[in-house]
Amino acid sequence: MTSKMTTKVEGNELTLERVFDAPRELVFKAFSEAEHLKRWWGPRGWTLTVCTVDFRPGGVWHYCMKCMDENQGSFYGMESWGKAVYKEIVEAERIAYVDYFSDAEGNEAAGMPSSDIVLLFEEYEGKTKLVNRATYASPEALKAVLDMGMEQGITETWDRLDEHLASVR
Template sequence: MSINEISSRVENDRVLILERIFDAPRDLVFNMFKDPEHLKHWWGPNGWELPVCHIDFRPGGIWHFCMKCMDKNQGEFYGMESWGKVVYKDIIEPETIVYTDYFSDAEGNINQDMPSTEVTLEFIDTDGKTKLVNRAEYVSAEALKSVMDMGMLQGITETWNRLEDRMNEIK
């Protein structure tokens, strides 16, 4: 796998594993996932911003956020808001972040009609670069298929490209 390339595979019909190597030290990559001032600059696909980003970065803490489409060229998506809520389960700095990811509303109420995801992010030091491994376990094969059909792989690719750009700006 080369830098900027995402490798993906599915295990057990409901676990999606994404990997990418970033040309940045592990501490910096990890910090990008915990600092709201960094997240606001890169979280979400192209054309989407993060106007709301409240983080309590600790086990049991919550990250409540809103992604909003600001790109008029995205047609019907322009102006759309997508709210999310993360509940952190385990954090080992700068190695691992484990959380449950939910769709929510602006008040933080979990949307029971959308699948939640158990996510483990691993940050692996590889000679000054960082291999990021995102392991997302869905409640069912159908839940995984539904997020894939929503364009999740393209979205994460664009998001991680924006992460790379943000790190290049500040390092």
């Protein structure tokens, strides 16, 4: 493991940071290309069964994570759909998007919190520091996703990203 994720919660904003032992361009590609995302996105035991990426401002990333791990009890077989609508892309530096829970058709899930996400890819001692800033509508909306286990899910997801980057370097 290159480094552990740091988490900071302030009001309705969540900031996550982690350093990956990989070039910035590769870490950026891992977030922008379906073939990379399919290999690491989601917590352990979950697989992307659907992953379509239209990587441009106004484009959409639509995906389905499915729990394939029988040891996860009632989660086994569960599907979780998500959708990102890209707002801004600066090659190898920044991706801004709105993140939604969705259904299989890409409709936003009613009553579920969305967030504005800014991913920053920074050179750091020959490695890449990834900074994820997520802004929610309210502190309560942020608390709702944290209560769903989102922090553990992202920790496992970024662990899988670290393993994926090591395998393709």
